[in-house]
Amino acid sequence: MTENELSVEVLSLSLRCQQGVASEEDRARLEYLLSDSEQARLIYSGVVSDTVTLSEVANKNAMLFPSGENAEDVSGAVSPVALGKDLRPVRKGSWQFLLALAALVLIATWAVATFSEKESRNVAQHPARPLARIVHLEEVQWHAGSVEYDEWSAVNSGDTLKFDSGMLELVVEDSIQVVIQGPAEFELVSSEKAIARSGKLAARIGEEGIGFEIETPHAHVVDQGTAFSISVSPDKQTDVVVYEGMVDLAARDNSKADLEERPTYRRLQSGEGLRVDSQGGLNRITSVGARDFLPPLRLGREAVRPSRLIASVTDNVSSMDTSKYYRVMGKGFAEDCLSYVDRLHQWNGIDHRGIPAFLRGADYVMTFNDDKVLGDLQIAIEVTQPVSMYVLWDDRIESPEWLTKDFSDTGWDIGLDEGYNDRVPDKSRKTAIGSGKSVDFVFSIWKQDVMQASTVLLGSVQQDHIDEIPREVSQSMYSIAVAPLRGQGYNASK
Structure with a gap:
């Protein structure tokens, strides 16, 4: 994609999002461009710095256009003043704000083109922008x-x-x-x-x-x-x-x-x-979890809720040996949700049907993918009420005794869409949006019904420690999802 094509697509998607007519695929595509392209992010940087100046000029020169909510100029075009009433900055979060700015820039740029040479000098004389x-x-x-x-x-x-x-x-x-x-x-x-x-x-x-x-x-x-x-x-x-x-x-x-x-x-x-x-x-x-930390800044500001099913996640790794954490996502399991705290991999349905219905909206734990090489790992999941606990297991790895003893294979599968950022050597792995797209590996879904508030102990992927660099090991760590036991629902007292 050329730089010009990228600019056109980013601004086009931005305008559709701001007007509220964008589809989920439009929003996902825009988020992908912003996360994947420095040039796309630079477009937004320019939007943030220019919009205040342009809108001030437009307001100052409002006298050049007829007033009124449905005002039109002699050519029948709606005036920037009237448009501004519908395209003012949206107040719903970071990326929505920027999307609104992108739309405003399109309008203000058109308006500035109609100003006189004298008014153009006013833009040049605008005081230096703040820090x-x-x-x-x-x-x-x-x-x-x-x-x-x-x-x-x-x-x-x-x-x-x-x-x-x-x-x-x-x-x-x-x-x-x-x-x-x-x-x-x-x-x-x-x-x-x-x-x-x-x-x-x-x-x-x-x-x-x-x-x-x-x-x-x-x-x-x-x-x-x-x-x-x-x-x-x-x-x-x-x-x-x-x-x-x-x-x-x-x-x-x-x-x-x-x-x-x-x-x-x-x-x-x-x-x-x-x-x-x-x-x-x-x-x-x-x-x-969401109670203690703000989530990362993403398109539409990621809706992260505290988990009411998972009280804590701990392991047997010494705090002197690692500084990794488990991220608990309340009601966060969905198409294209992130899989691990140390990768950009995503969970996807393996075909057009999407992820299994029983996993949609489940609380889940983003584990640490590098832990796939540990031979003696134990993870303790404390739950607050009766739940169905699911383990998503990489089909490339033989099922261990702790899994087959306490969990049963549901017969359902889910796909892992691998993605890497530009800070690691492999730039070829890119994620796609939507179920059944870019599925790199298949995971089996195992289930255990936990009948009361308790702690469930999970084991390691390997029986013995692997000394290879984790990114060079062709397998993945399991993930954990938790949903209310059927017929139980959330316990309102928790």
């Missing part, structure tokens, strides 16, 4: 005495966002996207650094923002081109989990007289997380 902008506010209650901001407000060096509840979204220098949930206090120091004194945040940082640092009362977090989440409890700890890419993490030692001394960093990669306590100690975060 950042608040692009979305959701039920924000600002802290008493703090500065209050509106959507589209500029945020510059030294400005502090302090609020008691709600959520806001900040775009810094076009390449840094941060969502913050209150109660929170967040200070933007520069284009290279911010201070998070409290609250939960999720960030996605592009290549131009690599090196951006977030300092907390307990830690330094330096981005290396990634998507990650931070939870700051100012008196206790800072928790950091990496969804994609890498970050460098160091405990902040406030006892040192020379605070300029460079701390010792530890690199965390996709699927890894660590807690830094108030004494500077590092501890593994075993599982990640």
